[in-house]
Amino acid sequence: MEPERGEAPPPPCPEPPVSPDALAFDDDEEDLEVFSKDASLAEANPFSPLIPTSPLSMINHYKFEDEPGLRDLFITVDDPESHITAIETFITYRVVTKTSRSEFDSSEYEVRRRYQDFLWLKSRLEEAHPTLIIPPLPEKFIMKGMVERFSEEFIETRRRALQKFLSRIADHPTLTFNEDFKIFLTAQAWELSSHKKQGPGLFSRMGQTVRAVASSVRGGVKNRPEIFMEMNDYMEIFTQKINLLDKISHRIYKEERDYFHEMKEYGPIHTLWSASEEDLVDSLKGVANCIDKCCKATEKRMTGLSENLLPVIHEYILYSDILMGVLKRRDQIQVELESKVDALSNKKAEKDLLREEIGKLEDKVECANNALKADWDRWKQTMRYDMKSAFTNVAESNLQYYEQCLASWESFLTSQTVDLHLEEDSEDRP
């Protein structure tokens, strides 16, 4: 499952490897269109089965991601606004795109989008690339917890997640050139509505689902390649672990919050006490002050957790669902092939037609597999990077917390022992 270091396996299909950089300057709209859609469109163009990119260009792309200077598409999501109509209330977000790509008419776009629009984009991407890993969208609404649908907290969390969603698409070597993505970023509201009404839409999605259900009823795929078995096994365990991490992290947040509340009450008691102790005023107020500082430090630590770790873990919980879905869809494509192969061995007539269909499906399976393999490697790398940053962040946040607390207690101690020395000196004098 892990790519061999430094080696790029030869592309299984005869097309030359297509790097995104090359495409960026490609004026041929046709190639772009074809490139951005996945192998299911091999039906329209049976003679050019496509690999989205070769692993070699994939490696280039990692550098591409790490060096923001090379990025040519920047997206921000902000400015949530409430809209109230007779029928419903909803929120729109401002989506600002800055780009130097030539296929964009302008270098800057500003549009307003609502959650529904994001959902539309995601489903279009899933249709176009059933075996690519489409980034997760924040959930429709949160069932657990006491977060109100339109509370500030909820909106902010959602805003961040939506921005993450779009930037992940922008960073994806294939998805970034998707036409619907471009339209999403650039079209005015009415343009988007009319565009939405075209296209396969609801029925093709249903078709996919029907096929998926049918294939699972049929008993599923027969000869799942080893690599995808491994992926499946991995995802099962990963899903388990990421959910556990989510529970643990939320629990830690809760405990820290409760600790914060108790500390808030703890400090002032010392100040209260100092009112009846003439000789201990400095010591008691000093302690109260330290506790207060630790309190503030705890608050920062909590914020670190809720802004850095929790959203990342949550995103990967959603990712684990997505990945299981992608694996299923890949299986489904293989099932289609397998069922046709079975049909071939059973039916005497229509052999030629079947053979032709089988040929197409074999290509389809191969492309789907390659797409997934490449995207899987990419996803693993991203996950590793994200987890590493998130947890390193947590460690850093804790370090800052302890360092702040240490500083305040040490300065208190110094003030107290200085006093003691002064007292001792004055006692020594006759």
Add this chain to the structure above:
Amino acid sequence: MEDCLLKKIEISVSEAEKRTGRNAVNMQETYTAYLIETRAVESQTEGQCSPVDSLWRRYSEFELLRNYLLVTFSHIVVPPLPEKRAEFVWHKLSADNMDPDFVERRRIGLENFLLRVASHPILCQDKIFYSFLTQEGGWKEMVNETGFQLKADSRLKALSATFRVKNPDKRFTELKHYSDELQSVISHLLRVRARVADRLYGVYKVHGNYGRVFSEWSAIEREMGDGLQSAGHHMDVYSSSIDDILEEEEHYADQLKEYLFYAEALRAVCRKHELMQYDLEMAAQDLTSKKQQCEELATGTVKTFSLKGMTSKLFGQETPEQREAKIKVLEEQIHEGEEQLKSKNLEGRDFVKTAWADIERFKEQKNRDLKEALISYAVMQISMCKKGIQVWTNAKECFSKM
């Protein structure tokens, strides 16, 4: 150090042991006995070690000793005993008297009590105290023979004195207020501290789960595996570090508790003063009324209403001889009363003087001890922070290798 017993002998409560025995109603019970060791202070010139004497005492005997001291030295702020039952317990701490941690902390508290008494210039000279430390058998009988229980003032009497006394010394009234405030603020502090401890425990312990999950997760990760695994180990270290931290904090809580209980000792001295003052006021009042009665009888004028006076009016006057006799009795009583009042006055002033000296001594001790306790609390916090920094630095390094 003032001149006291501690200059002559070393005292320690070195061990605690579970015992079973039969109690007063012949039922089997389990209790803890504490070993008190004493040793003469070594002389400077010789390297010889003086022999250690030891005997076992249980908590109830300590209580008996203290009650004796309270009655016998009512003008002294008598050091308190460690708590009878565990209070201000945060949830992981046991409230069980048999719990080894509780027993250990109690052992320390009892030793502290003995050292406090032994370092008190007045209390340390008491023979009963000395026998408590050195005489194994027959001590209980000795204490009871002093008849101190009889000398003890009744609770009811003390209560009524509190309400009815007219002119207590202002300083004692203030002291009473102070001790109420002290008790209230320390209880509050200890309660919240216990809750803070509880929460802190929670934060640390939940991190332990990271250790387990990281370890399980590392099994499916090739590149991230090592980093995860070692980070997990540090999470375990972090999580288990809280146990020692909170155990140390209990000692700090015990230091505060001692002063919580000292508040009660202060109030006891105030109560004694009120009682003596009330007694004095009553005696003075009694004397005044007797003098007045005497005057009325002597001059024949009735200034004050009295039942006797009314009945004698109704049923006839007394004879002059009867009146003379009465006057004579009254004069004797007045004389006695004046003597008593004088001695009571003297007693009262003496009490106020010695009590106040001890209270000043107590105040200085309290200021020193509490300041030191707060400093030791800061030291504990610093140590906790340093441990935290170390663990998270290690964890951060492991995460960066993921």
